[in-house]
Amino acid sequence: MQDKIPASIKTKIKALKSEYPTIYGLKVDGYYFIFKPLSRKEFKMIVELQDYMDGSAEDFIFKTCVLYPDITAKDIDHMLAGTVSELARIIIDTSGFSSADVLRNLIQENRETMDLADNQITAILCKAFPQLTPDIIDDFDMYKITKYLALAEQILGVTLDIPTDKKLQTSKPSGGPISFETDNKELFKSEIGNFMPKGDHNLDKLRGGSVG
Amino acid sequence: MTEAKKELTQEIIDGWKEKFGDIYSAVLTDDVKYIYRPMKRIEYKAVIANPETPRSYMEEQIVLKCLIYPELNATDLAAEKAGTVSTLTDLIMAASNFGVNEEPVKL
Numbered sequence: 001m002q003d004k005i006p007a008s009i010k011t012k013i014k015a016l017k018s019e020y021p022t023i024y025g026l027k028v029d030g031y032y033f034i035f036k037p038l039s040r041k042e043f044k045m046i047v048e049l050q051d052y053m054d055g056s057a058e059d060f061i062f063k064t065c066v067l068y069p070d071i072t073a074k075d076i077d078h079m080l081a082g083t084v085s086e087l088a089r090i091i092i093d094t095s096g097f098s099s100a101d102v103l104r105n106l107i108q109e110n111r112e113t114m115d116l117a118d119n120q121i122t123a124i125l126c127k128a129f130p131q132l133t134p135d136i137i138d139d140f141d142m143y144k145i146t147k148y149l150a151l152a153e154q155i156l157g158v159t160l161d162i163p164t165d166k167k168l169q170t171s172k173p174s175g176g177p178i179s180f181e182t183d184n185k186e187l188f189k190s191e192i193g194n195f196m197p198k199g200d201h202n203l204d205k206l207r208g209g210s211v212g
Numbered sequence: 213m214t215e216a217k218k219e220l221t222q223e224i225i226d227g228w229k230e231k232f233g234d235i236y237s238a239v240l241t242d243d244v245k246y247i248y249r250p251m252k253r254i255e256y257k258a259v260i261a262n263p264e265t266p267r268s269y270m271e272e273q274i275v276l277k278c279l280i281y282p283e284l285n286a287t288d289l290a291a292e293k294a295g296t297v298s299t300l301t302d303l304i305m306a307a308s309n310f311g312v313n314e315e316p317v318k319l
Contacts, residue, residue: 081256082309
């Protein structure tokens with residue numbers, strides 16, 4: 001998959017990315033395959049039913065997760081034996097359920113992105129508006145996001161300090177900006193590194209001070 | 213061997229290519245040339261259908277299905293050197309895309 005990807009495959013990738021949040025590509029024996037990881041529900045189903053699947057668990061994984069090319073059950077029978085088995089193995093590996101190391105790495109990768117302003121905004125919006133999920137927020141445009149962010153700051157009594165590009169290059173304090181363990185507003189204010197708690201937000205406004 | 217060893221000609225090889233698609237050759241000890249083809253998924257599933265089947269029997273089934281030349285039957289295989297069937301199985305498995313080392317790329 002490292003070499004030049006043909007335009008037709010790129011078009012397919014673009015279309016699939018709009019439908020599936022996470023997709024992977026792999027070139028096996030000159031053929032391009034695009035697949036999605038197993039969902040937790042799919043993985044649990046395979047674990048529970050594999051004794052009854054009569055050796056077809058690999059076929060099930062392949063059919064469930066390979067998004068491109070479009071392959072029928074009949075096609076699978078006439079593919080090279082290893083293609084299906086190896087892709088099924090790779091799909092399980094990338095899905096992260098089978099190995100503690102893979103799971104740990106995925107969690108760590110995602111934790112590292114929590115310092116990004118984008119993820120901090122999502123966390124604040126979820127905290128202030130419990131009915132919102134990250135997936136719903138991903139559908140917002142930036143105008144709606146910033147409007148909700150301003151409302152969230154009012155509700156939570158905090159202000160998100162969006163770091164400048166220069167600030168981003170400096171080292172960040174360890175630990176996340178939000179503690180979800182408590183709803184205590186006062187504790188929330190005093191413990192958050194990247195948030196700048198205000199004594200009285202409305203009073204600052206009246207005095208003509210900086211609001212952001 | 214089930215029949216007299218055929219003289220390999222390009223015509224015969226081309227015929228096999230037409231029939232089987234990709235075919236491979238390997239020379240093991242004693243300069244014996246083996247020609248084999250990759251295994252299809254449906255054939256592999258038939259071989260592994262019974263998890264109780266001994267590995268040595270599965271290897272024989274794979275070689276019997278995929279070895280094109282020389283033409284050997286189960287009795288012939290039993291008379292081969294001990295490692296021949298296992299080595300041929302490994303080669304057939306590799307030709308069948310087992311052991312993919314390529315890492316998937318997140319798109």
